[in-house]
Amino acid sequence: MKVLLRNPRREVEFTGSRSVDRLLDELQLSREAHLVIRNGTLVPGDAVLGDDDQIEVRPVISGGAG
Amino acid sequence: MTAVGSKCRVCKAPAVIDLPRHNAKFCAEHLQQLCRRQMAKAIDDFEMFSTDDRILVAVSGGKDSLAVWDMLIEAGYQADGLYIGLGIGEYSTDSGGYVRRFADERGLHLQTIDLRDDYGYDVPTAARATGRVPCSACGLSKRRLFDQAALDGGYDVVVTGHNLDDEAAVLFGNTLRWDIDYLARQMPVLPAANGFPKKAKPLIRLTEREMAAWCLVRGIDYVVEECPIAAGNRHLSYKESLNAVEAKSPGAKASFYLGFLERMAPLLAGLSAAAAGDLNECERCGSPTTGDVCAFCRLVEKSSAHEPVPVEMVLTRGRRR
Numbered sequence: 562m563k564v565l566l567r568n569p570r571r572e573v574e575f576t577g578s579r580s581v582d583r584l585l586d587e588l589q590l591s592r593e594a595h596l597v598i599r600n601g602t603l604v605p606g607d608a609v610l611g612d613d614d615q616i617e618v619r620p621v622i623s624g625g626a627g
Numbered sequence: 628m629t630a631v632g633s634k635c636r637v638c639k640a641p642a643v644i645d646l647p648r649h650n651a652k653f654c655a656e657h658l659q660q661l662c663r664r665q666m667a668k669a670i671d672d673f674e675m676f677s678t679d680d681r682i683l684v685a686v687s688g689g690k691d692s693l694a695v696w697d698m699l700i701e702a703g704y705q706a707d708g709l710y711i712g713l714g715i716g717e718y719s720t721d722s723g724g725y726v727r728r729f730a731d732e733r734g735l736h737l738q739t740i741d742l743r744d745d746y747g748y749d750v751p752t753a754a755r756a757t758g759r760v761p762c763s764a765c766g767l768s769k770r771r772l773f774d775q776a777a778l779d780g781g782y783d784v785v786v787t788g789h790n791l792d793d794e795a796a797v798l799f800g801n802t803l804r805w806d807i808d809y810l811a812r813q814m815p816v817l818p819a820a821n822g823f824p825k826k827a828k829p830l831i832r833l834t835e836r837e838m839a840a841w842c843l844v845r846g847i848d849y850v851v852e853e854c855p856i857a858a859g860n861r862h863l864s865y866k867e868s869l870n871a872v873e874a875k876s877p878g879a880k881a882s883f884y885l886g887f888l889e890r891m892a893p894l895l896a897g898l899s900a901a902a903a904g905d906l907n908e909c910e911r912c913g914s915p916t917t918g919d920v921c922a923f924c925r926l927v928e929k930s931s932a933h934e935p936v937p938v939e940m941v942l943t944r945g946r947r948r
Contacts, residue, residue, distance in 0.1 A: 568853050593870040596644070596839055603643040603843050605652050607633050621839035622792070622866050623689050624762070624857025 562610055564588075565617040582606040585618070594622045644840050647877035655844040662841050665832040666698055673816045675827035680783035682706040685773050686729075686737070688722030688850045691788030693729050694838045695830050697847060699786065700735065706786070709776050711769055712741035714749020715856060716938040722850045729847065738780075740772055747931030750856070751941045756933035757926055761856040761941050764926065771914065771923035777824040784825040792835040794828070795884040796865040811895040815888070821906045822915035831888075834880070835866075855942060 564573050564584070575584070581597045581604055597604055598617040610616055635642050635654035642652035646661075653661060669675065676682060682699060686692040686708040699706040710726045713719050723739070730737035743749045746768075748756070753764035777785045794813070801809045819825040830838065842849055857863065872879045908914070909921035916922070 567851055568858075570852075591867075591870050591874065592647075593834075593836060593873050594867070596836060596843065598843065603655070603840060605633060605642045605645040607645070619839065619843075619851060620853075621690070621835045622853075622863060622870075623691065623835065624854050624860055624863055 562612050562614045562616055565615075567618070567620055576612065578609055578611045580606065581608050581610060584610060584616070588618065590618065595620055643844065644836075646837070648834075648873070648881060650877070658837070658840055658844060662833055662837060663698065663702065666695075666829045667702070669815060669829050669832045670827075673814075673827070675816050675829060676704070676784045676786075676825075678703050678705070680705070681781065683773070683777045683780065683782040683785050684708045685769065685785060685787045686710050686726050687788075688725040689788070690839045690842045690847075690849045691790050691793075691830060691835070693725070693788075693847050693849050694841045694845075695786060695788045696729070696735070697733075697845060698841070699829070700733065707736040707738065707780075707782075709738045709740070709773060711772055712739065712743070713765060713768070714741075714743045714751065714938075715854060716751075718850070718852065718855055718938075721852070725848055725850050738776060740776070742768060743935075746927055748927065748933070749935065751938045752933050752936040753926055753930040754856075754941050755936040756930040759926075762860055762862075764930075765856075767922055767926060771921075774824055775914070778822075782824065784827050786827050786829060788830055788838075789828040790830040790833050790835050790838055791880055791884060792866055792869070794831050795869055795880045796862050798884055798887055799865045799869060800861065807895070807898060810891075811898040813887075814892060822908070822913075832881070832885070855938060858942075 562575050564575060566573065582592065584597065585592055585595060592606060596619045598619060599608065599610055599614050633642050633652050634640065635657050636651040637657040638654060640654040643655050644658055645652045682704055684692065684696045684699065684706050686696055688710070696706055696708055708726065708730055710723060712723055726737065750761055750765045750768070753759065753768065754761040757764060773785050798813060801813060815828045815831045817826045869880050906915040906917060907919065909916045909924055910919050911924045912921060914921045914923065
């Protein structure tokens, strides 16, 4: 699966299905600070991501006043 | 394989998000219901404003300010937007584009100010010219211009998109320093006083993650990239620390900040009034100030006379704020 990461914007490839939570663990990213979008739709931590999915891991932390 | 995840706690439809602090998962519709209820409770609990009030929303192009504008309009409030172009390179160009598209698509009234065009400086230049860290120059400019626009436009209240994570991080920093003056003033509503407009933060019961999710399920495009100057600042490190605690103890951030408001802030209320002290009118612009000339007028004077500074020049100076 192709995984888009932000700040800085880059793409990484993973092989084999895995849950959202496992993906974030492998990327060493905080669940509290990220959302995961699969094929354009927000998905929860136990959703299973497949090889053909387009994934975006979106950080949600911002530096100040919104 | 793209197996469906778990179900919404309310309706059993496929969930789009898990919120450990509520020990629940929600579908898009019930995530929105949760957000609406939390904002309404904050507005009600702190008597922030009513549907009769004219609201000026400080919009940056980020998720929180666009979300709060969207939520206020949806809830029937009279809310206009004000965007300030800060001159932070491509980041500001992109941010302004998101704000204008949001307003245009919804037929909302948006006022814009451009620091360079209207005041002869930008944030990188102000940081260099005044010796302030960039976030300080930025914050001073925004506070002053939002206040002035609200007063000039006859608005009843200025609304900002500060969320639970923002407020918990500020509280964390103020507590680490036991900064009593700042602790006493860290309230979700500041009444109009001494020449300042009323200010309110309706998102204090909602996290950044919930606000980003609101934008996603509502189809709101916002600037995802972080401000290049803010990267690595102290405020962000406080958020990371609090998120590490939250991961072990879901609900810790809400307990920390909302508990402060409920049990500690009342004890500090008298100190807040005393700390406000006597204010003069700035001899140049008439704004409230403790001196003869306000900090904003001094910043404009120095910055507008300074050679423009590209954003890249201040990136390494902005590591500690």
